[in-house]
Amino acid sequence: MPEFRTSPGMRDILAPESARWRAFVEVFARVAGAAGYQQVMSPLLEDLGVFQRIGDATDVVTKEMYDFIDKGGRHVALRPELTASICRAFVQHRPTTPWKVWSTGSQFRYERPQRGRFRQFDQVDIEVLGADDPYVDVEVIALGWEFYRALGLRQVALQINTLGEPDDRARYVEALRVHFQAKFDSLSPESQATSQKNPLRVLDSKRAQDQALIASAPLIADFLSRDAAAHFATVQAGLESLAIPFTIDPSLVRGLDYYRRTTFEYQGATLDSAQNALGGGGRYDGLVESLGGPPTPGVGFALGLDRTLIACDDEGVFPAPVVDVDVFVVDTTGGEEALAITASLRAIGVRVDRAFDNRSMKSQMKAADRSGAQFAVIVGSDELAAGSVVVRPLRAERTEDSQTTIPRLDLISYMQKALR
RNA sequence: GUGGCCGUAGCUCAGCUGGUAGAGCAUCAGUUUGUGGUACUGAGGGUCGCGGGUUCGAGCCCCGUCGGUCACCCCA
Known part of the structure; x- marks a missing residue:
């Protein structure tokens, strides 16, 4: 065992998974950008107070925050979510509304890691600030839906409340x-405690013992004002007109206290009950005000990368993209020729890799094969003396004279044609 | 924070009722005195998570600890 390894709940994302993560964010950026959303990048670290406005009754704030005093005596925290940071940015910069933004990055919560849950985890996120219109709710929900479809996911269920x-x-x-x-x-002992602090959250309990009492609980529908009922009705009608299927789940209360009116969650059918929330969001009309800004309605969602990628695996979609090079340079004369050749090919946009340490030709050819390159450019002592290089196709069936020797000076134009 | 399971080479794992470690893959090299993908041969690589204990002797038993994993909780 190495002396050092990743801290619990943290991990290294290596290739090919790292390429998949990048592609994931690129797809999201495309979908959001096509709807007029612009990217916001906010700090990983904020004053603790920013996140305390999320709500004192939430575990995210009370138990799971990575907070500490910095060298200047500020009480700061690693962000446990994106929404509060973005609302803080809104208050600080006062952009014109509606402010439609997307964001992505790591967040931190001190929890016990398990499948689909890490202490450092990534989300992609959408927020719209300054618009009260129920059709904004619909646009936001639809955007998440579109994104899942763009990834290739089909077995996602939308719950709203x-x-x-x-x-x-x-x-x-x-x-x-x-x-x-x-x-x-x-009630179960855990829910007894929860029912004192935040009765809403009991509705989220997954314990069998609580289910009967949850089923017989009063329904929010009987408490809605005319405005709230109308807003919700318009959201539903909007989703129906877009042919986005959804289910109304009266127990969908979500974990953050700031939610008002619409809440929604995307659930993966292939994940079992525990971590089946691929993403979720809702309205948080009071949050900006609680951060010192003007009364400003807001709605948004966050989608977890890990869980969504698990769902992709389960459905066999969105595989990691293959990252190949076009050309691999084999140089058995010491490596200086390879230095010049790779530089000149890279200068015209060809993806080139090479071997180092002056290994045997056989060894270098193996590396060339593994690189996924279409061509090996080979320089041995004969070629060096003659001012030529051998260009050998690697993908095609192996034939004796499939390779060709060309003057070194012709390599650029040869490759431009060959790789077109 | 609570509980179940697990912790042996880079990876996936085997190791019978305790007798001082093995396979496959991967890596490197060779078979092929300049040329990859198949095949064959060989090599390197492990204080069996760590610390105690029981024993003549522990990878195997006991305790602790750290880590992983899964579930509760929470949430994405």
Whole structure:
């Protein structure tokens, strides 16, 4: 065992998976860009207070934050999510609204790692600030849906719900509290505690013991104001007009306290129940204000890279792209020729690799084969003396005279034609 | 934070009721005195996670610890 290895919940992403991650973000950037969203890059580190506005009742804030005092005495934290940072950026820069942005990057939560869950994890993210229109909710939800389709995923289920206006939500939470209090003893010990702090969250419990009481719980639908009900109805109608299938899940409350009105979640059918949330989001109309900005409606989502890639594996879609070179230079005369040849070919945009350490020709040819190159350019002592190089096709069937010797000076134009 | 399972070469793993380590793949080299993909041959590489204990003797048993994994929790 090496003395040092990655810290728990952290990992190295090596090739070919690293290329897949890059491609993943590129697809997302394309989908978001095509809808008029622009990228925002915010710091990994913020004042702790930025994230505390997410809500004191959430585990993300109270138990899972990587926070510390920096050398200047500031209490800072590694971001546990993107939304709060982006809202802080909105307050700081006051862009014109609607501000439609996408973002991506690592986030940090101190949790026990398991399948589809790491302490450093990546998401892609969409936020729209400054528009109250239910059709923004629809656009955002549809964007996530499109993205999954662009990856090739088919077995994704969209769940939606509404939590109502703040007043609706407050009355509903109170009704839930009463409901759970009445049958307190039949709740699991964990849910008993949760029902005191945040009754909504009990609806999220996966324990069998709690299911009966969850099923008999009051429904948010009975607490909605006219405006909230109308908003939700328009969201549903919009999704229907786009032919995006969805299910209304009254227990979909999501983990962050800032959600108001619309909430939604994309669930992978192939993942089992524990970590089946590929992505989720909703409205968070009060968040910007709580960060010191003007009253500003907001809606957005975050999609987890790890879980989405697991879903891709399960469906056999979105494989890691192959990263090959075009040409591999084999030089048995010491390597200086290879230096010149690779430089001149790279200068015209040809992807070129070479061997080092003056290995045997056989060894270099093996490396050439593994590189995936279409051609090997071979320089031995004869070629060096004659001012020529051998160009050998590697992909084609092997035949005795498939290779050809050309003057060194003709190599650039030869390759330009051969690789066209 | 709680619990189950696991921890042997770079990777995947084998190792019977305890007798001081093996395979496949990968790597490197050779068979082929300049030329890859197949085949054959060989080589390098392990203080069996770490620390204690039991024993004449531990990879194998016991305790602890660290790490991994899965589940709860939480959430993406």
